[in-house]
Amino acid sequence: MSHAADELAFAIRPLSREDLPGVVEIDAALEGRSRRTYIERRLAAALREPALHAQFAACDDAGLAGYILARVLQGEFGGSAPALRLELVGVRGELRRRGAGRQLLEALAQWAARHGIRELRTSAHWTNGQMLAWLATMDFRLAPELVLGLPVAQAPQPEPPALTLADDGTSTREVDFGAREAGNDRERMARERLEIRTMRPEDLHEILRIDRAVTGRSRGDYIAARLAEAMEDSTIRVSLAGRIDGAIVGFAMARADFGDFGRTQPVAVLDTIGVDPDYARRGFGRALLARLFDDVAQLQARRVETLVRVGNLELLGFFQRVGFAPSQRLAFVREAAAGRSPASGSA
Secondary structure: OOOHHHOOOOEEEEOOHHHHHHHHHHHHHHHOOOOHHHHHHHHHHHHHOHHHEEEEEEEEOOEEEEEEEEEEEOOHHHOOOOEEEEEEEEEOHHHOOOOHHHHHHHHHHHHHHHOOOOEEEEEEEOOOHHHHHHHHHOOOEEOOEEEEEEEHHHOOOOOOOOEEEOOOOOEEEEOOOOOOHHHHHHHHHHHHHOEEEEOOHHHHHHHHHHHHHHHOOOOHHHHHHHHHHHHHOOOOEEEEEEEEOOEEEEEEEEEEEOOHHHOOOOEEEEEEEEEOHHHOOOOHHHHHHHHHHHHHHHOOOOEEEEEEEOOOHHHHHHHHHOOOEEOOEEEEEEEOOOOOOOOOOOO
């Protein structure tokens, strides 16, 4: 940790396509391996949707000194207000602790304030001491959320029938304990009729109806943008719709994460799942996840992760029942306008 007197003044500007080689080089020095493909995809996404990305370069006389990349969260994980998720930050080795990281983060915070965004969010593995120390120095604090995860190899299976035993010890018909037999039969048949397929543009109206019923608010821009992203590039996003007799009753959306903050394996991030309240508690959410795990496996993802607020006991209970558990990553948040003492440490 150093003092403000040790800081250098860097020229801060928007990151451009021409910075790709420099970003790849700095990132490789930090991670011990090249992640060129991931960084190319990340920059391409930012150029494709500039309103949803903020990214800056710090420069000195030798060229690119550091970079920071963030993505706007519009409604992921049930969020009710936009936030800016910090996904990548890096500084040339000889310039670390000379203020480049702080100046880049300040540029990001100013961008957020200009766009009406009040919070910066990120996550980091609990063993990444260098990143945790930098986040603490930059006024981040633990967020009131849990990062949950489940290996793709342990994918949830469609809800199995509960069985009773006959006198001879053999299994008999399905029974839903605590429910009437007729109701259980209806639920079993509904699960059998559930068709899960890739989401289509014509599904948007019904998806928004279900989302409003589940969340109590409209997230039309967010869901429409994520659906468009899935239509444009199926290698980075999976969007599914569940239907019964042609009517949409649920949906799930996830994106591939190929390397945020040093992930060593590709991960799929589940950012939205919803089931029509009229069809709740019939195993549809589990069935959607079972299909989603199949699809993200085709993207070479090894895990599926999601973020849940600690107070959302119903959603936490659902993920626990299908096998999710707290991951080794911690969630952090800070106010975009958080103030810092001039004598604070710098990165």
